[in-house]
Amino acid sequence: xxxxxxxxxxxxxxxxxxxxxxxxxxxxxxxxxxxxxxxxxxxxxxxxxxxxxxxxxxxxxxxxxxxxxxxxxxxxxxxxxxxxxxxxxxxxxxxxxxxxxxxxxxxxxxxxxxxxxxxxxxxxxxxxxxxxxxxxxxxxxxxxxxxxxxxxxxxxxxxxxxxxxxxxxxxxxxxxxxxxxxxxxxxxxxxxxxxxxxxxxxxxxxxxxxxxxxxxxxxxxxxxxxxxxxxxxxxxxxxxxxxxxxxxxxxxxxxxxxxxxxxxxxxxxxxxxxxxxxxxxxxxxxxxxxxxxx
Amino acid sequence: xxxxxxxxxxxxxxxxxxxxxxxxxxxxxxxxxxxxxxxxxxxxxxxxxxxxxxxxxxxxxxxxxxxxxxxxxxxxxxxxxxxxxxxxxxxxxxxxxxxxxxxxxxxxxxxxxxxxxxxxxxxxxxxxxxxxxxxxxxxxxxxxxxxxxxxxxxxxxxxxxxxxxxxxxxxxxxxxxxxxxxxxxxxxxxxxxxxxxxxxxxxxxxxxxxxxxxxxxxxxxxxxxxxxxxxxxxxxxxxxxxxxxxxxxxxxxxxxxxxxxxxxxxxxxxxxxxxxxxxxxxxxxxxxxxxxxxx
Numbered sequence: 383x384x385x386x387x388x389x390x391x392x393x394x395x396x397x398x399x400x401x402x403x404x405x406x407x408x409x410x411x412x413x414x415x416x417x418x419x420x421x422x423x424x425x426x427x428x429x430x431x432x433x434x435x436x437x438x439x440x441x442x443x444x445x446x447x448x449x450x451x452x453x454x455x456x457x458x459x460x461x462x463x464x465x466x467x468x469x470x471x472x473x474x475x476x477x478x479x480x481x482x483x484x485x486x487x488x489x490x491x492x493x494x495x496x497x498x499x500x501x502x503x504x505x506x507x508x509x510x511x512x513x514x515x516x517x518x519x520x521x522x523x524x525x526x527x528x529x530x531x532x533x534x535x536x537x538x539x540x541x542x543x544x545x546x547x548x549x550x551x552x553x554x555x556x557x558x559x560x561x562x563x564x565x566x567x568x569x570x571x572x573x574x575x576x577x578x579x580x581x582x583x584x585x586x587x588x589x590x591x592x593x594x595x596x597x598x599x600x601x602x603x604x605x606x607x608x609x610x611x612x613x614x615x616x617x618x619x620x621x622x623x624x625x626x627x628x629x630x631x632x633x634x635x636x637x638x639x640x641x642x643x644x645x646x647x648x649x650x651x652x653x654x655x656x657x658x659x660x661x662x663x664x665x666x667x668x669x670x671x672x673x674x675x676x
Numbered sequence: 677x678x679x680x681x682x683x684x685x686x687x688x689x690x691x692x693x694x695x696x697x698x699x700x701x702x703x704x705x706x707x708x709x710x711x712x713x714x715x716x717x718x719x720x721x722x723x724x725x726x727x728x729x730x731x732x733x734x735x736x737x738x739x740x741x742x743x744x745x746x747x748x749x750x751x752x753x754x755x756x757x758x759x760x761x762x763x764x765x766x767x768x769x770x771x772x773x774x775x776x777x778x779x780x781x782x783x784x785x786x787x788x789x790x791x792x793x794x795x796x797x798x799x800x801x802x803x804x805x806x807x808x809x810x811x812x813x814x815x816x817x818x819x820x821x822x823x824x825x826x827x828x829x830x831x832x833x834x835x836x837x838x839x840x841x842x843x844x845x846x847x848x849x850x851x852x853x854x855x856x857x858x859x860x861x862x863x864x865x866x867x868x869x870x871x872x873x874x875x876x877x878x879x880x881x882x883x884x885x886x887x888x889x890x891x892x893x894x895x896x897x898x899x900x901x902x903x904x905x906x907x908x909x910x911x912x913x914x915x916x917x918x919x920x921x922x923x924x925x926x927x928x929x930x931x932x933x934x935x936x937x938x939x940x941x942x943x944x945x946x947x948x949x950x951x952x953x954x955x956x957x958x959x960x961x962x963x964x965x966x967x968x969x970x971x
Contacts, residue, residue, distance in 0.1 A: 435810030578686030607790030
């Protein structure tokens with residue numbers, strides 16, 4: 383058994399405890415992976431194979447037709463155009479929302495931590511309190527107000543809503559980042575005659591690139607995964623992918639096409655999953671930074 | 677010290693949009709909603725004040741009471757489940773094991789997915805006719821039952837299962853980061869004293885992770901109050917009222933049943949719930965910081 387650790391620094395002895403430890407980890411890994419596995423194999427089966435009731439069996443033949451249907455032919459009620467419109471809607475919503483909220487958040491964090499204008503702490507406190515409040519209490523008046531300025535049920539409207547509700551977290555993260563920047567940097571630049579915006583664009587933003595990446599990823603997954611705001615504010619033509627996915631799966635008449643449903647589910651999950659797998663450490667940093675609010 | 681000379685017009689100007697959001701969007705709309713909760717508004721806002729009638733109606737509504745009970749059961753089990761499983765996973769990963777980063781990736785990936793996706797996956801896994809139940813039965817265990825999503829008494833636990841599957845990784849990441857911050861000296865000292873490993877985790881590591889775990893628990897608890905997507909995707913509140921939650925009750929009355937007064941009363945209660953849940957924590961942190969500042 384020692385061969386298992388050929389070049390480890392300190393060969394650990396194989397004890398009952400060690401075996402139990404690995405058994406626990408493998409069972410846990412199974413628990414976490416099983417749903418993903420099930421989703422993938424189901425999407426590759428035909429409906430007649432699914433009806434056999436063997437949810438964990440491998441597909442007899444690889445059948446990608448469910449994926450094609452999910453992408454461009456699955457039905458939501460009576461319209462059968464697949465989830466691709468939702469995909470492009472989500473892209474159109476998420477990309478500008480992330481860019482805008484990161485920019486506004488960076489400016490906020492910079493102004494709040496390095497310039498501290500009058501009432502800065504009050505503003506910060508209000509924002510943080512706003513971030514804790516459940517959305518439900520804002521929704522109706524926001525719908526009415528946005529309808530008044532013709533932003534309700536529009537792409538611009540849903541982007542604005544995402545930027546607004548992202549502000550507390552994004553501002554917090556940038557503020558905490560800029561607080562650790564030495565104030566002398568800012569002072570020296572001011573002595574040299576640089577103003578608020580010049581210091582921001584030429585000194586602070588370049589310093590904050592790591593935070594920009596972390597926040598962008600956090601916001602991207604958050605906004606891509608949003609359901610509630612998209613449902614309320616986006617309007618029928620701009621419904622994001624999560625809302626369309628739920629419509630495909632939960633409002634179908636007649637027999638449910640589980641293979642198509644699972645293919646559509648994977649397609650919806652694939653973007654945040656790709657971000658997660660490609661940039662694991664950054665994602666973890668984002669979570670850690672977001673979690674240490676208190 | 678902040679730079680103090682003349683008033684910083686640019687900085688003030690740059691913060692104006694955020695002031696607008698904080699004052700008009702957050703405070704303004706909240707005040708509007710609270711005002712509506714004291715009127716008899718149905719489809720359209722009305723300005724006929726009816727006192728606490730909507731609140732009385734709310735707490736006579738079987739659906740609302742059921743949703744409060746459900747969110748309480750779900751919340752306690754979900755937060756406790758995530759904390760427990762997350763801590764165990766972190767402790768296991770902390771034992772100098774092989775393939776640590778692969779395990780970590782596996783335990784955290786569900787957290788990257790949306791609640792809608794999570795709900796739909798588990799709805800399918802727990803499907804009584806074609807899901808796990810059918811598979812196990814075909815292996816020969818004919819009486820095996822796993823019908824949680826369609827069983828009134830068990831549906832809420834199906835939500836807990838899916839929720840813990842999604843959220844445990846978050847706690848693991850936070851707890852593991854905390855464990856890595858604990859000095860090796862403490863480990864050595866405890867090992868020399870012959871304290872068993874599990875005892876070290878319970879009596880030495882756990883207390884030091886307190887603040888980190890509390891932060892993670894807070895984060896999860898805030899999510900509990902907002903629980904909506906996962907319910908809509910997985911059970912849509914059913915069977916019966918068995919998985920109705922307050923956030924969904926409010927959404928249904930706001931946009932489906934055109935019952936503005938009742939919905940805003942529910943939302944107000946929800947906000948009060950958040951404030952009572954958060955205030956003690958904030959107060960504790962505030963006092964601790966003050967104590968630190970004085971010392």
